[in-house]
Amino acid sequence: MDLFSRSWTALRTAVVEVPDEDFERPSGCTGWLVRDLVCHLVIGAQDVLITLVTPADSEPTVDAVTYWDVVEPPTGEDPLDALIPRLAAAYGEPRWLKFHFDDVGSAAGRAARLADHATRVSTRDEVLTVGDFLSAYVLEWTLHHLDLIAHLPTAAEPPAETLAAVRATLEKIAGTRFPASFTDKDALLLGTGRRAPTTEEKAALGDVAARLPLVIG
Template sequence: MALFALSWTALRKAVADLSDEDFARPSGCRGWLVRDLVCHLVLDAQDVLITLVTPAETEPTVDATSYWRLVDPPTGDDPLDALIPRLAAAYGDPALLKFHLDDIGSAAGRAAEFADRTDLVSTRGEVLTVNDYLAAYVLEWTLHHLDLTAHLPSSVDPPALMPARLALERIAGVPLPASMSDKDALLVGTGRRAATDQEKAALGDLAARLPLVLG
């Protein structure tokens, strides 16, 4: 819960600190501007709110690690991915998008704070504890924090880089090279940037499995 709150608060602050011009910059998500990514975060916050009030009565089917599935890299054909830029553009004024994220994002943060971490909730056809659900989102918030600031002239790194790296390694089932920083491990591991020749050598056979795309 502490890591969820820490990473989510830092990400929302990073959005609040954006200038209007920053919203038109590219993000670390291929094909999306910063404004598109912020719009996606609004939907993520909605998902948190919905999931936390969707109780389940069966035993857990996934945990914080198995919640994420490794999928093929996106092709650009996903209807939701195509919808996001149109929805983001409809806001017009970046201040409106900022306000919406702050409004619903704050609510999602409060809902997470007050939730019983042992409760079972249902999402995406799976059942897991609130604690595991919130833990899974630490990786989501951290990766999107990196995406948000990928092309900004100055930025602060997200606060949960190491926990996010460990989560990615658990999902992959293998450790990433110790010679790589947590930030580089996340960026290279998820295909947000290409590995250098030195990193490819350190990755060894794992290089052929990259990128690790989560779905």
């Protein structure tokens, strides 16, 4: 819960601090502007709220790590991916998108703090505890924080502890450790294909390089 709150608070703060003119800059998500990414985060916050009030009686089927699948890279044909830019544009001015994000985002944060972490919930046709669900979302928030600031050099980065936690999660998903010489941020950017490795980094990765990027969904 502490990591969820830290990652979510940092991301929400980062969105608030983005100047309006920078909402038209590219984000780290291919094909999406910053405004599109923020619109996606609104939907993510809604998903948190929905899941926390969708109890399940059956045994958990996934945990904080197995919740995530390694999927094929997006082709741009997903209807939801195409819908996001249209929804983002419909807000018109960035202040309205910021307002909606802050409104729904603060509610998601409160709901997470109030939730019983032992309760089982259902989402994506899976069952997991609230604690595992919130832990899984630390990866979502941290990677999208990096996406948000990808072309905003003066913006604050995710907290160091959440970067380290998400690196550990990604290594469990990959079934291998990234080189110790990689910073946590670089391990995440390289591991998920958000940045191409340099010649030296590719050599350090060795056989692992052929298995990258890990597209998580």
